Amino acid sequence: MLRIGDVATRAGVSTRALRYYEEQGLLPAERTTSGQRIYPEAAIERVQLIQRLYTAGLPSRTILQLLPSVDTGVAAPEAMALLHSERDRIAADIAELERAREELSRVIDICLNPTPEHCPALREGGPAYEGSHAKALAA
Known part of the structure; x- marks a missing residue:
């Protein structure tokens, strides 16, 4: 599991962006007992995909609708x-x-x-x- 700062650095985004993605339902995070966000390794690729979709001009509500297809591969x-x-x-x-x-x-x-x-x-x-x-x- 990776901490928010590690995911942000490796994905090339800010921690603020990751918190926003979580608020929008785009990137789920688990919490440690102290309340810190932690993510699986796969979160890096998901963040990069989200960034690509934003770059393509898609709003977060549309991205949210597309993610189930991404998650299932269909x-x-x-x-x-x-x-x-x-x-x-x-x-x-x-x-x-x-x-x-x-x-x-x-x-x-x-x-x-x-x-x-x-x-x-x-x-x-x-x-x-x-x-x-x-x-x-x-x-």
């Missing part, structure tokens, strides 16, 4: 459906972020190359127009 149809659903959600998020990036690129281009169409100050009668028109007449 990819239940419900687990596979959940994984596909999460992948589709992430793909939709990526598409939305790409649309936002494209719009931001258009705004940047407008800021760097203002035109009367996009900038009211450059339209006839606007302060910037008046200033540039007066400079043109003086030249």
